[in-house]
Amino acid sequence: MTGAVLSALLSHWRRRPFQLVTLVLGLALATALWSGVQAINAEARKSYDAAADTLTGGGLSNLVHLDGSIPHETFIALRRAGWLVSPVIDGWISAQGGRVRLLGIDPYTAPGDSTIGAAIGPDSIGEVVGAEGAILTNATTAARLSALERPVNVSNGLAPGIALADLSVAQVITGQSGYSRLILLPDQPLIRPPLESIAPDLTIERPETAEDLGRLTDSFHLNLTAFGLLSFAVGLFIVNGAVGLAFEQRRPMFRTLRALGATSRRLVIMLVLELLIFAIVAGALGIVLGYLIASLLLPDVAATLRGLYGATVEGALTLSPLWWLSGLAIAVAGTALASVSGLIQVARMPPLAPAKPRAWAMVSAGTMRWQLSLAGGAFAVALLAMVLGDGLVSGFTLLGGFLIAAALALPSVLAVLLALLSRFGKGPLVTWFWADTRQQLPGLSLALMALLLALAANIGVGTMVASFRATFTGWLDQRLVSDLYVTVASVAESSLLQGYAVENGVVVLPIWHTDGDVLGAPAEIYGVVDHPVYSDNWPLLSSLPDTWPRIAAGEGALVNEQLARREGLSPGDPLPLPGGWETVILGVYSDYGNPLGQVVLPFAVLTARYDDVDRSDFGLLTDDPDALRAALTGDLGFAEDQMVDQRALKAFSMQIFERTFAVTGALNILTLSVAGVAILTSLLTLSAMRLPQLAPVWALGVTRATLARIELIRALVLAALTFVLAVPVGLALAWVLLAVINVEAFGWRLPMQIFPMDWLWLGLASLAAAGLASLWPARQLARRAPADLIRVFSHER
Amino acid sequence: MNVRALFLIPLFWALATMAAAQGFAGLGQTSDGFDLPDPETRFVFPQDHGAHNGYRIEWWYVTANLEAADGTPYGIQWTLFRSALAPGGAEADQAWMAHAAVSTPGGHLYAERFARGASGQAGVTAAPFDAFIDEWQMVGPDLNDLRLTAQGTDFHYDLKLDADGPFILQGDAGYSVKSEAGQASHYYSQPFYQVTGTITLEDGPVEVTGRAWLDREWSSQPLEETQTGWDWFSLHFDSGEKMMGFQVRDEDGSVYTVGTWIDADQSSQALTPDQLRITATAWSDVAGRRIPTTWELELPDRDLSITTTAIYPDSWMGTLVSYWEGPVTVTGTHPGIGYLEMSGY
DSSP: OHHHHHHHHHHHHHHOHHHHHHHHHHHHHHHHHHHHHHHHHHHHHHHHHHHHHHHHTTTOOEEEETTBOBOHHHHHHHHHTTOOEEEEEEEEEOOTTSOEEEEEEOTTTSOTTSHHHHHSOTTTHHHHSSTTOOEEEOHHHHHHTTTSSSOEEEOTTSOTTEEEEEHHHHHHHHOOOSBSEEEEOSSOOSOOOOHHHHOTTEEEEOOOOHHHHHHHHHHHHHHHHHHHHHHHHHHHHHHHHHHHHHHHHTHHHHHHHHHTTOOHHHHHHHHHHHHHHHHHHHHHHHHHHHHHHHHHHHHHHHHHHHHHHOOOOOSSOOOOHHHHHHHHHHHHHHHHHHHHHHHHHHHHSOTTOOOOHHHHHHHHHHHHHHHHHHHHHHHHHHHHHHHHOOSHHHHHHHHHHHHHHHHHHHHHHHHHHHHHHHTTOOSHHHHHHHHHHHHHHHHHHHHHHHHHHHHHHHHHHHHHHHHHHHHHHHHHHHHOOOSEEEEOSSHHHHHHHHHHHHHHTOEEEEOOEEEEEETTEEEEEEEEOSOHHHHHHOOEEEEOTTHHHHHHTTOOEEEEHHHHHHHTOOTTOEEEETTTEEEEEEEEEOOTTOOSEEEEEEHHHHHHHOSOOBOOEEEEEOSOHHHHHHHHHHTSOOOGGGEEEHHHHHHHHHHHHHHHHHHHHHHHHHHHHHHHHHHHHHHHHHHHHTHHHHHHHHHTTOOHHHHHHHHHHHHHHHHHHHHHHHHHHHHHHHHIIIIIIHHHHHSOOOOOOOOHHHHHHHHHHHHHHHHHHHHHHHHHHHTOOHHHHHHHHHSOO | OOHHHHHHHHHHHHHHTOOGGGOGGGGGSOOTTSOOOOTTOOOOTTGGGSOOTTSSEEEEEEEEEEEETTOOEEEEEEEEEEEESSTTOOGGGEEEEEEEEEEETTEEEEEEEEEETTSSSEEEETTTTEEEETTEEEEEEETTEEEEEEEOSSEEEEEEEEEOSOOEEOTBTTEEEOSTTOOEEEEEEEEEEEEEEEEEETTEEEEEEEEEEEEEEEESSOSOTTEEEEEEEEEEETTSOEEEEEEEEETTSOEEEEEEEEOTTSOEEEEOTTSSEEEEEEEEEETTEEEEEEEEEEEGGGTEEEEEEESSTTOEEOSSSOEEEEEEEEEESSOEEEEEEEOOO
């Protein structure tokens, strides 16, 4: 019996291979997007952890010298006083595809249980120690160092873009004689004199952990995860459509099987088994697709993370078995979710129940009310998250709750809209059109929800990206006031440059800065000279009157938006600064893309208050940057890489920006196409069910071609209505992204700008998607044999 | 003594030089380019208290049996190892390792350190005597008048060592043979230290007094390839006599046993192989291993029949190179105290 039931059930798919393809494709797509995004996130997090571990010695504190390197004698003095510290030389090696971070370490004193200690174990120490020792990197980085005339050993535990070497090797490569920092080992001996008595010029620096990098990049990963989830949800709509169609078409078969003695329990078990098989096959396919998506997107993601946060992420994927399993699990869970309603219907169906599509629709009216109350609940959660919440997670709760509420409320809102529209119609065919559209709404509602989500995400993210682009480019234009940026290598070069500038009428703006802790977090402190270029160009978000004259007079300071938001500062507030003095905030400026707090002081104040100012950067104002550049390299002997012109800097910034959003763009397109497929499957489902409703209309004299056109128009009307509703949802989404998520994630708020032309294209795209999706069912209808339609009247249905 | 330290060296060597899988057998390797022990060598002090960089390995090794005012026994260990990464004797080619430990009723506490040669982080000068790594120090004016300090996360000691007897040359005038095949080292001891000082534990300082034993040894290939470990004893008898004895165990089950007898008048005689019989009689489970912590020693020529019992059976050195090292009590014909080291278990 079991075998017979199963083979009867499966015969359906043999006869309708296209349905099988949609089911498997929907499930595979859903799994693919979800697991692809998970793979990217997992890879990135692994890289952060590894990098943070290696660079800091696994979350250990460091002793640092604020003005530069630590002499060997200080290291020895500390060791001989009982301070267990291990020296590190931190530098760079040039390699193919950019430079590689070089860490010179001392295997004798390095902490044994850190990544460093693990990389240089007793086995490899002999090859590493000494001036001729080997450099250790992972395989990918080793390939980039093939031009290096030194032995490079592969140690795969190391993070990408990092090379380890013995101190003596690093000294030769970097030319540094002192140490960049001393790792403070976690277990210190019982008796130690205070640090001040041995090395008063060193300070203990808290470790930069993987969490710090994680916090910076959280928003990015949450964005990806949200997209993955959204695509998964949309994919499930397809599965739901396909499963619903298969169940609907097999109703006569279920009846026959029940009549032949199969219990409803056995039938349901067999259906579950059938779905499980599909879920596993489609899940496996989805995982492979997910892997492909992840490996295609990862290089861009890696480039973005490197550009935005300086986080190195391996460009190649290595995935754990857990990832593969979780992909399968999510496919099975998704199938269960998408088919539970169909299964319940089968289980409850009386053995000889006549097929009642209209009755199904009536039941769905109850479902609609239930959905509406769920929508209310989701909206309440979203509101609560907005009012009570704080931080990224509540931002995303707000986002998720709001989107779910909008999707769930869609059928009810559409029903009301259709009822309103039907009032304008006159004539029997038009009246029938609206009535029939409302009748179809429950069956199409899931597909339309998918479309709404996809469109809203598109509008929301599109608005965010476009707002960002508009603001960012405008801001870059204002902020990058100098035409050429020069970094000098010495005091001699500095005076050479300034002398040249005076002779040739070029304005030189020193961009000098120092680093320090402001209000408990690391910040950059810059100085500005009194020049109209600043007051004319610098965008201030809020300020006291006469900001620039007061800065010119040496009073007060400007802070960036990140610092102001983090500490709740506004103009007029006092600002305590390193060195134990205080000034007043005169204005707040926007500083997109900077993870750190920043303070701008009058130039004279910066140099008077701080001794350790980095005096190497200058901005030059000129009408002809190319000529100036040529003069500096030719006459003054500056190297090309000491100079960056404004255009290159802007291009670089925009490149980072475009890459960041290329990923979201790709996911956007994928989501929209998934929604298109959802509409197609829903329409296919409905077309089979709707024959009994169309046959009387046909019998009354409406041709099949007209009926098909009406079907096409209906799909377009519904898509258009959904699109109209998606616009406010998308704008609300954009607002949440810009005003809540961005502020939480980056510490700056972007002004929202609206680009209706983009919507026009999106509207056309959604109409095209719906039109394309309904074209085939409509064509099927137009070509339907009249005998099929006649049979409706004799058929038991 | 100190065959004991020999077993440490191979692994230290592996660490410091290279040769991944060389293991313990590394000590049996050729010693190309390194100086070799010579039976004709006569020690010259204080120069020979300093480092012999031409030899591959060398150590300064102190153990002490100590007692608090309330009679609680303690043991301490202070060891500095030198290993040459290349022949030629250059300071930069030396690598340093050190172990320190305190055996207490509350547990065995230990620490280890490593240092690069010529860095200033570790080294030895003969006169005035100074051996150090980081803040750990064995500093003279000379080797008979020392201050010994070391610490770990949970212990610290600061001891004064005064010798009231001569250096004892082990083996044949300091030429100590370790195997039938003739592997040997240069080896002398100072077993006559009186100790006073302070051990600081997490509960606070403890004033202690007692006796200490120093071993100095250097070589380039001191062991046979097939030798797997050893059991080494340094014993102070209540009679004023002392004895050093060890057996090197071979993988075929045979042992090579030698030692030195020191009379109460501070004169010494080398024990010939197999004069001394050393037998394990009881075992303890320590650090996941089965370690013999009670031994019987028989020296029929001197009517000696004694049992040594570990005071703190958990005296395991869980260092990079791990071994057992701790104080023992001696009962039988010659009661007393001493130190035991066991390797290769």
